[in-house]
Amino acid sequence: MFPWRAAVPGVASTTMRRRWVTSLRVTPKCGERGKGSLACAAASPALQRQRSSVAPFSRLSADERAFVMTLTTSEMMNSTSDLAPTEAExxxxxxxxxxxxxxxxxxxxxxxxxxxxxxxxxxxxxxxxxxxxxxxxxxxxxxxxxxxxxxxxxxxxxxxxxxxxxxxxxxAVPAEMRSALRDLVRFANSHVGIIVEDKHISVAMHWRLAPQLADEALDLLRAVASRMGPGVRLQEGKSVAEIVPASxxxxxxxxxxxxxxxxxxxxxxxxxxxxxxxxxxxxxxxxxxxxxxxxxxxxxxxxxxxxxxxxxxxxxxxxxxxxxxxxxxxxx
Known part of the structure; x- marks a missing residue:
């Protein structure tokens, strides 16, 4: 971000350099869709406090300004490490x-x-x-x-x-996923309220509309996942379970x-x-x-x-x- 120049000895400590880095950072600009009724990003209170504790850039001597310009991109990125966890980006x-x-x-x-x-x-x-x-x-x-x-x-x-x-x-699409899909669709066709969701890489069965079928649906899903082998696992959720790649x-x-x-x-x-x-x-x-x-x-x-x-x-x-x-x- 800044061209590298030789540091001016004795001007400031590493800590002071980092305070300057933090004080000079700017928040990301809003995109075009973020303008208008939604405000663009403003500096955090933590950064404002740090800015108020150092002299304005315009008051520095020529040597001090040159020193600030020696800051590297790495130092600018690392400067946020001094912020409290809740204030970190x-x-x-x-x-x-x-x-x-x-x-x-x-x-x-x-x-x-x-x-x-x-x-x-x-x-x-x-x-x-x-x-x-x-x-x-x-x-x-x-x-x-x-x-x-x-x-x-x-x-x-x-x-x-x-x-x-x-x-x-x-x-990769797990082996036998199409076969598993057919088994689940067959069950859904004979049980009102069961919904099968084909996601190609995975397949889910929902029973929110038929909660009385939860145990029967889970038994089927577990049997199908076991038959498919270690390449898949059964991911259970709220009134749903899904056969997904094990990875x-x-x-x-x-x-x-x-x-x-x-x-x-x-x-x-x-x-x-x-x-x-x-x-x-x-x-x-x-x-x-x-x-x-x-x-x-x-x-x-x-x-x-x-x-x-x-x-x-x-x-x-x-x-x-x-x-x-x-x-x-x-x-x-």
Whole structure:
């Protein structure tokens, strides 16, 4: 970012250099869609306090200005390490069903708050791009639900990952998946209220409309998954279970994204609502991040938010301000 010049001896300490780096940093600019009614990102109180504790750049001598210009990009990136964890820049990972939207009677019936897609886009810009959906849904469904915006996505419980508009990784379709699909469809055709969702890489069975069939549906799914062998596992959730590639998990997907720009170096925050999100909570906890569960139930998550409605309110308010930090979620 800055050309390298020889440091001027005796001008300032390394600590002072880093304070200058922090004082000179700027927050990400909002994209075109983030302008207008939604405010662009503003400097944090922590940065404002640091700026007020150092002299304005214009008051420095020529030698001192030259010294500041020796700062490297690495030092600028590392300067945020002095901030408290709740003030550090975050990477936000969001489940969809039961988290951003209420769970619907059937997979096709979800209702998306019309304000939500644009708010997520604004937050993505304020977070320097570090916002991703982590869901059991296919990428195509999430794109349709949040149209016209396209977000980084770990879909199908992490079996397919899109980053920066390109598919970064995709699990192979497990052997015998078509045969498993036929078995599940046959069961659904003879039991009213059972819904089978073909996701190509995985297959899910829903019994929310027929809760009395839960045990019978689970017995069938377990038998089919066992027959398919170690290449798959059964992922159970709220009135649903899904046969997925054994290598796929939300935790693995989040860990993978956290090694890549723009997520690397940030504090991960993952919000979900179900057993399917527990792998993600565990991964985020191991990375020193913040895990949050929506609603009740046993969980590894460190925090809770009452409902999707409460979460949406937090996100919409943050988008209006143009800034989101981990401390905002304490409001839930």
């Amino acid at each position: 975050i990477a936000l990972f969001l489940d969809f069903d039961g988290t951003l939207v209420e769970i619907a009677p059937s997979p096709a019936d979800v209702d998306v708050d019309r304000r939500l897609p644009a708010a997520l886009d604004t937050l993505r810009h304020s977070l320097g791009g570090a916002l991703a959906l982590v869901s059991g849904r296919p990428i195509s469904f999430l794109d349709s639900a949040l149209d016209p915006y396209r977000f980084d996505t770990a879909a199908l419980h992490g079996a397919e990952i899109r980053l920066g508009g390109d598919v970064h990784s995709r699990a 796929a998990s939300k935790g693995a997907a989040i860990s993978q994204l956290m090694q890549l720009p723009p997520y690397a170096g940030r504090r991960p925050v993952f919000i979900g609502d179900d057993v399917t999100d527990e792998h993600g909570f565990a991964a985020v906890n191991a990375l020193g991040g913040l895990s949050i569960r929506i609603g009740d139930g046993e969980t590894r998550a460190a925090g809770r938010i009452a409902s999707p409605t409460t979460l949406r309110s937090i996100l919409l308010n943050a988008a209006e301000r143009g800034r989101l930090t981990a401390s905002d979620f304490s409001e839930g």
